Amino acid sequence: MGTAERREAPEESRAGHPAARRGLTASDRDIPAQGRAREFAGEQQQSCRPLWVEEPAERHPMPDPVRTAAVRAVLIIAVTLIQAMVAFLCTMADSWLAFPMVISSVASTVVATWAVVDVWVTRQVWNQRYGVVSEPSSTARALRRERRARRRAERAALREQERIRRRGGSGQLSHL
Structure with missing residues (x-):
């Protein structure tokens, strides 16, 4: 509207x-x-x-440390851009403030780059510590299944030997 x-x-x-x-509208009159x-x-x-x-969100929100680093980086980048703009305008106006602003802009650019790298490193560290989802592959699952079947067969064989011993046998299957 x-x-x-x-x-x-x-x-x-x-x-x-x-x-x-x-x-x-006019077409509604009929x-x-x-x-x-x-x-x-x-x-x-x-x-x-x-x-x-x-x-529901398909992706999880950023973890708190990563979000904190990202907010810090955005603020530093914003200040850096403002400083660069002021340095440019001071240079155009031929002001005495141009040189200090250019120097602070260069220093601020270094800090802003560091802040962006900090976000990346914080994200990587968080993923290494907390973000690993352990899901066994199909190969690992098949190997575990085989191991379990082997152990089950061994236990069944031990139970069978115990049963034979309890019945009074000497461990032999025939009485010859």
Whole structure:
């Protein structure tokens, strides 16, 4: 809705214009009144819907240390850009402040570069410490399955030997 549509003279209220209230256009005049009423009710239902629907984020938000480093880097970069602009304007104006501003801009650029590298390093360190999700590969899973089957067979063989010993046998399968 543009500003021209929002502004109207005080004597022209929307209550006095049923067509304006329903938002009818020239092409709507051939629709029967019942159809227009249903359209208007649908518009009212749509206006009651929430403005947005919260959806779960696919990516997790940045960890706190990384976010802190990123905010710090953005602030330093902003100050550096302002200093560079002031240095340029002072140089154009042939002011005595130009030389100190250029020197501080160069120093600030070094600090800003360091801040960006700090964000990268902090992110890498955080991922190394906390970000590793341990999911075994299919090969590792197959090897574990084979090991478990072997151990199960060994335990079954031990149980069978115990059962034979308990029955009074001398460990031999035949009594010859």
